[in-house]
Amino acid sequence: MNTEKFNQFLNKISKEPLPVIDAAISLESYFPIVISSKNKELLNFDISSSSEWEVYLKSFLEKNKAKIAFGGYFEKRNIYDRSNYFKNVSENEKRNIHLGIDLWCKESIKVLAVLDGEVHSFKNNKNFGDYGPTIILKHEIENEVFYTLYGHLSLASIENIKVGDAVLQGNTIGYLGSSTVNGEYAPHLHFQIIRDLEDNFGDYPGVSSKENIAFYKNNCPNPNLLLKLAI
Template identity: 80%
Template sequence: MDTTKFTQFLNQLSEHPLPVIDVRISLDSYIPITISDKNKDLLNFDISSSLAWEKYINSFLEDNNAEVAFGGYFEKRNIYDRSDYFKNLAENKKRNIHLGIDLWCNANTKVLAVLDGEIHSFKNNTNYGDYGPTIIIKHQIEEDVFYTLYGHLSLSSIENLKVGDAVLQGNVIGFLGDSSVNGDYAPHLHFQIIKDLEDNFGDYPGVSSEENIEFYSRNCPNPNLLLKLSI
């Protein structure tokens, strides 16, 4: 399926927003956030500190009377500069363009399967700044196969999983982790759609370099095709 048909296919799967975190949190309590150099608030604290990040996110939510801050697809971010994991030191290239949508909210928030599928893989990705505990679900609708990735989970989220376990849309598949396990970030879910997993297991790049963005724009379409959040 070509890129245009794939995005149309995803968009037509539901007319309504598909929940990926606890449905008890009203969509009226969601607010967009920018985590890029366009957000001048980020100049006022140390972006390398997860505690400072969490304080900022909590203040942002409180100031806006919200429970979830979301956004970030194809956003260029300086936060990844803190970790060598996002740098190709040999070629002097860095990955700083975000390929998913982040939902910033409280640790231990329930994470839901966005569609019916099965557990493809899971892994604790422990590099500094990485996903931490991660689940990938395989979806097959008629002949079409694609994947969704759920990153920055709690350790308990991957303790009792088995590859091939069936999941239904809306099933609780895990919980958000805190900074001690989630790659050293304020608690949030990284949600990403992947067309071709390229033989990866429990992991897939969530951040691209500018040199590779054309490929990832095709392989990782906007998760908002499913979430349908107002931005």
Template identity: 55%
Template structure:
């Protein structure tokens, strides 16, 4: 299936928005958030500090009368420069974000947007990494694909089992604090993955310019499902 056909498939799975947060939060309580390198307001903020970045995000949410800030798909970001996990020697910098981030408070419940089974999970403990992570497998109309949930609480993976099933709308996790989520302000990294390859409990959520075309094709816009 071509990426264009797959995008159309994702868009048409449901006529309305699918949700990974409380279904009662209306679209007008989600506010877009720009964390790209072109956002000059970030130049005055120490984005390496989860506290200072969190204050910026929370102020953005409050100023806009929202409950959740969202965005980031294919956004080129500077916030990864703080971590060697994204800038290992002899490798090109990885700074292009492949999912959508949903910024809200720690312990916020996360729900399955579709019927799913647990493909894998892991605590990715590199500095700046996902922290506790769950990957779900979906099989709809003969098509298999995956969704990734990063920056979760440790409790989210303590009693999980590979192959465990979730129905659409079931609670699957809660968001983690900076102390466990890779040192970020609390948020969900939500990513759609066409081919999981050989990954278990992890999948690149940030890529380099060299690998951009592959990852753009393999990780389509999650907003095709969320419709924010």
């Protein structure tokens, strides 16, 4: 199935928004956020500090009367420059284009399976600036197999699960982790759709370099085709 048809397929799975964060939080409490260089507020604090990020996000949510700030698909971000894990030699090779949607909110909030599926893999990705605890679910709908990735979870989220565990849409699969375990970020969920995992286990790139973006645009469709948030 080509990219356009696969995107149409994802969009038709549900007419209604599919929750990935505690469904008790109303969609009216969501507010879009920009974390690219276009957001000049990021110049006002140390973006390498998770604690300063938390202060900024708390203020952002209060100002916008929101509980969850969201966005970031295909957003070019400077925040990854703080970590050698993402740095490469040239600007063209630097991994700074975000491939998922981030949902920023309080730690310990429930994370939900967006669709029926099973646990494909899980792992604690411990690099500074990485996902921390991560779960990947495998889905098969109308003979199409694809995956969803849930990053920046709590350690407890991956302690009592096993590969092959069945999950139902809306099941709680984990909880958001704190900055001490989630790669040194303010608490948030990184949610990503992946067509071909390329033999990865419990991990998959969440940001791309400019030189590889054509491949990832095809392999990592816009998660909003499922979430249907008003961006």
